[in-house]
Amino acid sequence: MDAGVDGDQGVSMHRHPRWQLAALLTAPVLWLVVAYLGALGVLMVSAFWTVNGFTGGIVREFSLANFRTILGEEVYRTVTLRSVGVAAAVTVICVVVAVPMAFYMAKVASARARPWLVIAVLTPLWASYLVKAYAWRVLLGNGGPIDSLLGGPGRGPGYGLTATVIVLAYLWLPYMILPIHAGLDRLPDSLLEASADLGARAGHTLRRIVLPLLVPPVAAGSIFTFSLSLGDYITVQIVGGKTQLIGNLVYANIGAAGNLPFAAALATIPVLIMVIYLIAVRRSGALEEL
Amino acid sequence: MTLSPAARWALRAAMALGLTFIYVPLLLVLVNSFNGDRTFAWPPHDLTTRWWAAAWASDGARQALLTSVQAALGATATALLLGTLVAFAVHRFAFFGRDTLSLLIVLPIALPGIVTGIALDSAWRSVMGELGIGKGLLSVVVGHATFCVVTVYNNVLARLRRTGTSLEEASADLGAGPWQTFRYVTFPLIRSALLAGGLLAFALSFDEIIVTTFTAGPGLTTLPLWIFTNLFRPNQAPVVNVVAAVLILLSVLPVWVAQRFGSPTQDANITD
Numbered sequence: 306m307d308a309g310v311d312g313d314q315g316v317s318m319h320r321h322p323r324w325q326l327a328a329l330l331t332a333p334v335l336w337l338v339v340a341y342l343g344a345l346g347v348l349m350v351s352a353f354w355t356v357n358g359f360t361g362g363i364v365r366e367f368s369l370a371n372f373r374t375i376l377g378e379e380v381y382r383t384v385t386l387r388s389v390g391v392a393a394a395v396t397v398i399c400v401v402v403a404v405p406m407a408f409y410m411a412k413v414a415s416a417r418a419r420p421w422l423v424i425a426v427l428t429p430l431w432a433s434y435l436v437k438a439y440a441w442r443v444l445l446g447n448g449g450p451i452d453s454l455l456g457g458p459g460r461g462p463g464y465g466l467t468a469t470v471i472v473l474a475y476l477w478l479p480y481m482i483l484p485i486h487a488g489l490d491r492l493p494d495s496l497l498e499a500s501a502d503l504g505a506r507a508g509h510t511l512r513r514i515v516l517p518l519l520v521p522p523v524a525a526g527s528i529f530t531f532s533l534s535l536g537d538y539i540t541v542q543i544v545g546g547k548t549q550l551i552g553n554l555v556y557a558n559i560g561a562a563g564n565l566p567f568a569a570a571l572a573t574i575p576v577l578i579m580v581i582y583l584i585a586v587r588r589s590g591a592l593e594e595l
Numbered sequence: 596m597t598l599s600p601a602a603r604w605a606l607r608a609a610m611a612l613g614l615t616f617i618y619v620p621l622l623l624v625l626v627n628s629f630n631g632d633r634t635f636a637w638p639p640h641d642l643t644t645r646w647w648a649a650a651w652a653s654d655g656a657r658q659a660l661l662t663s664v665q666a667a668l669g670a671t672a673t674a675l676l677l678g679t680l681v682a683f684a685v686h687r688f689a690f691f692g693r694d695t696l697s698l699l700i701v702l703p704i705a706l707p708g709i710v711t712g713i714a715l716d717s718a719w720r721s722v723m724g725e726l727g728i729g730k731g732l733l734s735v736v737v738g739h740a741t742f743c744v745v746t747v748y749n750n751v752l753a754r755l756r757r758t759g760t761s762l763e764e765a766s767a768d769l770g771a772g773p774w775q776t777f778r779y780v781t782f783p784l785i786r787s788a789l790l791a792g793g794l795l796a797f798a799l800s801f802d803e804i805i806v807t808t809f810t811a812g813p814g815l816t817t818l819p820l821w822i823f824t825n826l827f828r829p830n831q832a833p834v835v836n837v838v839a840a841v842l843i844l845l846s847v848l849p850v851w852v853a854q855r856f857g858s859p860t861q862d863a864n865i866t867d
Contacts, residue, residue, distance in 0.1 A: 344718035440620035536707020
């Protein structure tokens with residue numbers, strides 16, 4: 306970490322910012338640009354390759370066959386729409402649940418309670434993702450607590466699409482609460498008082514002052530909730546029953562089918578959606594809030 | 596802003612409901628780890644500690660825990676190094692592609708894990724595989740470090756932006772060499788940011804399953820992989836539940852560490 310700041314040639318490096326910069330950047334750029342971006346690039350290129358049906362070997366020739374299949378067959382469109390729908394629903398649920406909680410934590414709770422509420426929301430973030438999904442598997446199980454609460458086996462939602470949305474929203478909720486809370490915490494109380502002094506009612510202040518300021522933190526939180534839901538294929542296996550999302554299709558094509566080019570072509574769908582999403586969200590200044 | 600009593604009451608209720616929603620599933624796992632019934636019949640009829648004994652004796656779980664700790668330590672160390680380097684470069688220099696670089700650092704965590712997973716998997720097989728280095732702990736560390744860099748980078752960069760460079764300039768003016776300045780001025784300034792970023796990186800790595808699925812070789816099992824394979828085996832359910840309960844209890848630890856050692860007020864005093 307100190308390569309650019311000190312070292313044997315500390316003095317001479319100090320006089321040559323160019324060398325300092327090179328010392329700081331060489332390792333990270335090699336790692337992130339050459340290795341990571343390179344790997345991603347090869348993956349995207351391999352989406353245009355095909356697999357020989359007889360030998361199972363990869364044919365390294367440009368072909369649009371994979372994309373033709375994806376665009377042409379009903380099932381891929383359905384699964385893409387379902388995945389985007391799940392990601393959007395999860396994001397909306399998280400926003401709806403997170404905003405009142407974050408507002409209470411930042412503006413309404415007593416000064417003594419505030420840090421404890423933050424800790425209470427933060428702590429489950431450290432509990433394992435799998436453990437939480439597993440907890441819901443037990444909760445939602447046939448004859449499990451939710452069923453008995455609702456009056457007997459089969460009364461609850463059981464495993465399926467609804468369960469997937471609930472569990473994903475549960476998993477990513479803290480990622481939404483924390484940026485919103487940070488945004489509201491920075492918002493000075495005097496601003497709200499000024500609005501009230503100028504004659505605005507509470508509802509008016511909320512709409513005209515608080516809501517516009519919530520856009521960047523909500524956008525920041527939505528990067529997590531949307532992207533993490535879009536790529537998920539584990540939760541859906543645990544509580545989704547037979548539900549399939551894009552991730553499951555990608556996984557099935559690598560594992561059972563052994564068709565890496567087609568898996569890569571499928572994987573371009575969430576990548577494309579996320580890149581568009583990130584670019585759109587960057588305009589709101591949300592990347593600074595991460 | 597003055598909220599009506601009804602509004603305050605509604606917000607308080609929303610907070611309470613939210614916390615209930617967050618904690619009930621976790622409490623259920625804790626209670627179930629003492630549930631004598633193998634299928635977790637609810638409500639539990641007899642309480643027992645024998646699953647805890649069984650989990651303690653499970654070699655698979657213990658081995659997987661060890662592997663996970665090793666992988667997380669490796670990934671955290673790498674992320675601390677790379678993240679700090681980039682944060683310093685971005686803060687201290689203006690260079691071509693700086694904005695792109697900061698977007699690139701977010702990418703591994705913004706893209707779905709399965710994409711990063713397959714990309715790294717096929718790259719590793721075609722590059723490192725040719726060199727005779729198979730997948731194993733090293734490839735897991737590489738995969739995890741790739742998406743952990745962002746946590747360190749964000750924390751350190753935010754700290755550098757807040758503290759500025761005037762203290763370092765003062766140190767140099769007073770005759771300190773670059774190493775002395777780093778040792779006595781820069782490092783203490785960023786120490787708690789490194790701790791916060793490092794803790795997050797450790798937790799991300801320790802918990803990760805998707806990228807791990809693709810970067811772990813056939814013989815390597817991290818704790819999440821172990822939980823996932825045993826999740827669907829009815830025989831193992833009670834042991835899995837105990838491991839889950841332990842992980843829930845352990846999640847208090849990093850929060851405590853962050854509160855105890857990472858309190859921002861500690862070094863804010865230096866700059867104020």
